[in-house]
Amino acid sequence: MPNPLFDALFAQHIGANTPFLHLPAGSIWTHDRFLRRAAQFANTLTDHGLKPGDRLAVQISKSPDALALYAACVQAGVVFLPLNPAYTPPEVAYFVDDSDAGLLICADDDRVALQGAVGAPIETLNADGTGTFAQSAQDQPETFSTATRSSDDLAALLYTSGTTGRSKGAMLTQANLLSNAETLAELWQFTADDCLLHALPIFHTHGLFVATNVTLIAGGAMAFLPKFDPDAIFAALPRATAMMGVPTFYTRLLDDPRLSAKTTTHMRLFISGSAPLLADTHTAFEARTGHRILERYGMTETNMTTSNPYAGERRPGTVGPPLPGVEVKICDDNGNSLPSGEIGMLEVRGPNVFSGYWQMPDKTAAEIRPDGFFITGDLARIDPDGYVQIVGRDKDLIISGGFNIYPKEVELALDAQPGVLESAVIGIPHPDMGEAVVGILVAEPGTTLDTAEISTALSASLARFKQPRRLIVVDALPRNTMGKVQKNILRDAHNKLFDTHP
C-alpha cells in the first residue's frame, strides 16, 4: 500500500545495517535499528488510539528516539507536531488544544507542569530512552504495517507565530516534504557516502526536514549532536562531509581558533539558512577555510524556495535562484509583478508550498492567492540572472539565532504586567544572534516600573528565547499621524545597544 513519504525516505532502509546516526559518545544507530525502533513507536501510537490523520504533539529534547517518533508518525500516517522544549506550559497548551492532538509526549521532568495545563493524554519519553511511552514500546513488534497515505495527506503540522500574536499551524503534506527532499538532495549532490554534521534542533523545518529528509533520501548518515557546541562540533567534524546551520553557527565557528582549512579539508559543503547570512561572514569563512558557504532561503510554510547553486556561483548576500519546479515573483501589494530588479513582496508557488493554516481558512485565503502564489512577507529583488536577494521583511518579525519571534506576542505579555501602560518590541542587531529582542515600555502615570520584576514574570508565560534581552522604560512611544508606533525610530535610537554589551 502506498505511503509516498515513508516509501521514499524510510522503506528503502528497512533491514539495512548501514550507519545512520553517529552519536557523540561513539555509538551508532544503523538505519535498521532506527526503523525497528520507529516501528515499535508506530505500534504504540496505534495502541494509544491514534489513527491516520490524528495529531501527535511532541515536546522532548533531541535524541535518536525523538527522530524515530517522526519516522513512526510517517509510517502510521499520524500528523507529527514537534514543539520547542523551551516552550512554557501555557504555550504548549495552546498548540495541543488548537491542534486537538490525540496525545502529547514530553519528558518525565515536565509531566507534572504540563498535566496541569494540557487537556490531552500525556506519555513520556526521555533523552536516555526511558519513560512511559518507551516502556509501552519495548514489547511491541519491530515491524509495522505501513499506513496507506496519498501525496495530499498531511505529514506534519508546524506552528509559526503570527503578526496578531496568535500562532498558526502550517499544514505540510507528504508531497510538500517529499518534493523538497528530492529536489535538495539532487541539487546539493547528497549521496550514501555523505555524513551530515547535525547540530540543529529537530522541531523546525531546517533541522527536521531539510537536514534529515535530505540525508535519508540519499541513504547517508548524520553526526547527530544534541545541540550546537563547538567542542562537540570539532570532535565530530572529521567524519563529516557536510554541515547545515543558521548564521550564528558560522559566526561562532569563526570565533573559534580551531576553524581552519586543515580542520575542514575533507568537508564538501557548508549550508546556511533560516536568517540572513552577512556577506562579511561568507567572506571571512572563505578566507579562513577555503569553503564558500551555500546560502538558501525558505519558510515553514514553503519549505525551501531558493538555493545558491552547488556547482555554479555562490553569491554572498543572495539566496540564489528558485529551486527547480518552484516559481517566484516580486509583486506589489495587489500581486502584480514588478519589473525586474525592483524591490517588492516575494511570492512563491510550487509543490513545496503548504496547503494552508490549520482551521484558519480566512488566514489561508489572505496569504495564498487563488492562483496558488503564497505571499511570504519577505521583501526581495531578483537579479537579471535570477538570483534572489532578501532585502527586508514586510512583517513585524524578529529572527534571533534562527528562532522567530513575533513582537506582538511579547507586547501582549508585557502589556499584561501591572503598571505597564503600553509597550513596543523591536529587534536590534546582535553580534551573536543576528538580532536580539528589546522591549520598550511606557509606565502608567504615577507608576515606576521594576524591569527585573517584569522579566521574571515573563518567564512564566514566554519561552526564554522570546524574552527581551533588555527592557527600556521611556516616557512615550513615537507615533505617526495615524497613531501607529514608529518602530523604525525606536530601532534607530537603540541600534548600537549590543555593540559593546552582549
Ligand code: MCA
Ligand atoms: C538560546 N537562547 C536564545 C536562543 N537560543 N535566545 C535568543 N535566541 C536564540 N536563538 C537563550 C538560552 O535559553 C540562554 O538563556 C541564552 O539565550 C544563551 O544561550 P546559548 O547557550 O548561547 O544558546 P545556545 O543554546 O548555544 O543556542 C543558540 C543557537 C540555537 C545555537 C543559535 O538557538 C539554535 O540552535 N538555533 C537554531 C534555530 C533553528 O534551527 N532555526 C530554524 C527554524 P539563559 O542564559 O537565560 O539560560 S526553521 C526556519 O527558520 C526556516 C524554515 C528555514 O529557512 O530554515
Ligand code: AMP
Ligand atoms: P520560519 O517562520 O521559521 O519558517 O522563518 C522563515 C523566515 O526566515 C523567512 O520568511 C525569512 O524572513 C527568514 N529566512 C530564512 N532563510 C533566510 C535567508 N537565507 N536569508 C534571509 N532570511 C531568511
